[in-house]
Each structure stands twice: as C-alpha cells, then as structure tokens.
Amino acid sequence: MTKYFIGYGISIILTTCAFLLVGFSHVQNIPQSSLSPLIFIVILALIQTLVQLYFFLHISFNRNNKWYVMGLLFTGLIVCIIVIGSLWIMSNLNYNMMGGMSSGEKDIYMLNQ
Amino acid sequence: MTNPAIHREHEELQESSLILGFWMYILSDVLLFATLFATFAVLRNNTAGGLAGVSLFNIQNIFIETILLLTSSLTCGIALLYAHRNKKIQTIIWFTITALLGILFLKLELSEFVALVQEGNSWERSAFLSSFFTLVGTHGLHIMCGLIWIVVLIVHTARFGLTRMNIRRLQIFSIFWHFLDIIWIFIFTFVYLMSFI
Numbered sequence: 001m002t003k004y005f006i007g008y009g010i011s012i013i014l015t016t017c018a019f020l021l022v023g024f025s026h027v028q029n030i031p032q033s034s035l036s037p038l039i040f041i042v043i044l045a046l047i048q049t050l051v052q053l054y055f056f057l058h059i060s061f062n063r064n065n066k067w068y069v070m071g072l073l074f075t076g077l078i079v080c081i082i083v084i085g086s087l088w089i090m091s092n093l094n095y096n097m098m099g100g101m102s103s104g105e106k107d108i109y110m111l112n113q
Numbered sequence: 114m115t116n117p118a119i120h121r122e123h124e125e126l127q128e129s130s131l132i133l134g135f136w137m138y139i140l141s142d143v144l145l146f147a148t149l150f151a152t153f154a155v156l157r158n159n160t161a162g163g164l165a166g167v168s169l170f171n172i173q174n175i176f177i178e179t180i181l182l183l184t185s186s187l188t189c190g191i192a193l194l195y196a197h198r199n200k201k202i203q204t205i206i207w208f209t210i211t212a213l214l215g216i217l218f219l220k221l222e223l224s225e226f227v228a229l230v231q232e233g234n235s236w237e238r239s240a241f242l243s244s245f246f247t248l249v250g251t252h253g254l255h256i257m258c259g260l261i262w263i264v265v266l267i268v269h270t271a272r273f274g275l276t277r278m279n280i281r282r283l284q285i286f287s288i289f290w291h292f293l294d295i296i297w298i299f300i301f302t303f304v305y306l307m308s309f310i
Contacts, residue, residue, distance in 0.1 A: 001191070001194055004187055004190040004191060004194075005187070007187075008183065008184075008186075008187040011183055012180070012183065015176075015179055015180070015183065018302065018306060019172065019175075019176050019179075019306070022172070022306045022309045022310060023172065023309075025309075025310060037310050038307065038310050041302055041306050041307070041310075042302065042303075044302075045298050045299060045302035045303075048298050049295055049298055049299075052186070052291065052294060052295050052298070053295070056186055056190055056291040056294075057288065057291050057292075067133055067136075068133070068136055071136060071137060071140050072140065074140075075140040075143050075144060078144060078147070079143065079144065079147040082144070082147050082148060082151050083147060083150060083151045083154065085151075086151035086152070086154070086155055087151070087154055087155060090155040
C-alpha cells in the first residue's frame, strides 16, 4: 500500500517541478539558453516514467519480471528508432534545407516546381 | 482434465500468460503513440501562419488534468489491493473514484478541445493542430475506452463478486490505466510544456 503513496508523492513533486520551471522561464524571461529548461523537463519526465513503472506497475529487475523488462527495453529501442529516425529524415528533406524561407515563400517555390 | 492438480497448474499458467500477453499489447500501444509523437515532433512548427501552442494552451488546466490522472492512478492501485484482499465493497468504491477522476479529466480535456475548435483552431487549421488533435485525441479515446471498461467491470463485480477471473480483469485494467498515465506524462511534457519554452 505504501508503495503506491510513495510513487504518487514522488510523481507529484516531479510534475510540480516541471510546471514551475516552465512557468518561471516563460514569465520571467530567464537569461539562459532555451535548451537547459528543455533538457531538465525531459529528464524529469523520464524519471517520473521510471518511478511510475516501478511503483505503480511493479516493473523491477526480479527474476520473474524478465520478460516484462525485455519487452519494455525492446519497445524502447523501436520507439527511439521511430522518433529519432523521423526527425532526422524529415529535417533532411530537400526543401527543408532552404533555410531562411518563410512558409509562404516555400509554398510559392513548391508550386513553381 | 480430471486431475485437479494439473488443472490448477494449467489455470495458473494461463493467468500469468494472461498478464504477460496484455503487457505485450500495452507495448504495441506504446508503439502506436510513438508514431503519433514522431508526427507531432516533425509538424510542431507548421502552424500555417496560425497560432502556436504557447498562445493556445492554458497551463493551469493542464496541471489540473495531470493531477486528476495521477490521482486516479493512485486510487486504481489502492482499489486493486483491496480486490486482492477480497474486500468487495472497498474495491467497488475505489474503482468508482478512479472512474470519476477519469471522467473529470475527460470533461476538462473535451472542454478545451471545444474551445479551440470554436475559436477556429480546429484540426483543419494547420498541420501542427492536426497532429496535436490526433495525438491528444487518441489518448483521450483510450481514456474513454478505459472508462467504459471499468464501468462494466464495476457492474460485473457488484453482481458476481470478486471471482478469480474478475480479479484478473481488474488487474489487467489497472495495467492499462497506469500505462495511460505514463503516456500522459510524455504528452504534457513534449506537447504542452515544450510549447511554453
């Protein structure tokens, strides 16, 4: 029973941190590169995922849980391939290499092809 | 099939395969959401001259929705513990609370969607909004199916009690519900919070 409450508590803390961080950097225009709050939020999300997997779904490194962990890792691999692959391929498409064009100019260029 | 020991062993093997099999389904559902996330990631800046996420999303509503779904995950876990201890009344109470929290979540999300569409920012407006509505809408559809499922399970439990199969079904529903909360973590991080940075 306590496992669920611990997981819940940690998740609430992680969630609130993420929202507060975004709230502050949005309102106050903190002079930092836009990259660092992004990385922090992603890390918070990943930690919360692991927390929920362990405390709510009881995915641990037990001997009985072997197949659950294997399935999860394999799915994670495929997800990485899909997401990173899509982003990489789409950002490499020809017309996207025309840096500096607004979307209106891109449309005109494409129509003239 | 007359030997009770073999029959019992067969049942237990079936039940552990049941949960592992459902876990495999959950993993395939994760792949489905991964493709929708990839699409949203590619199209996140294609606003066709319209509004971007930062002007469209209400961060307080998202926070409330997150807390609602997270709490419903907690109450779901509590309810399953009562089910394993064969306490029928508490099981029904806690699963009902889970369903109510889910309904509140869906109501809030739906009202946001309606507001977006009424302002003209429907899925027809831009690629960004198309991918947004597809991703978050699919998650909402999963929540709705989960709600129908748990209502049926609650009625079932009320009528027939906490049989072995009912407990397994409640267990499987809990896995599904926790998975939806995990998907929501990624939605509120990559869709909503990222648009504010």
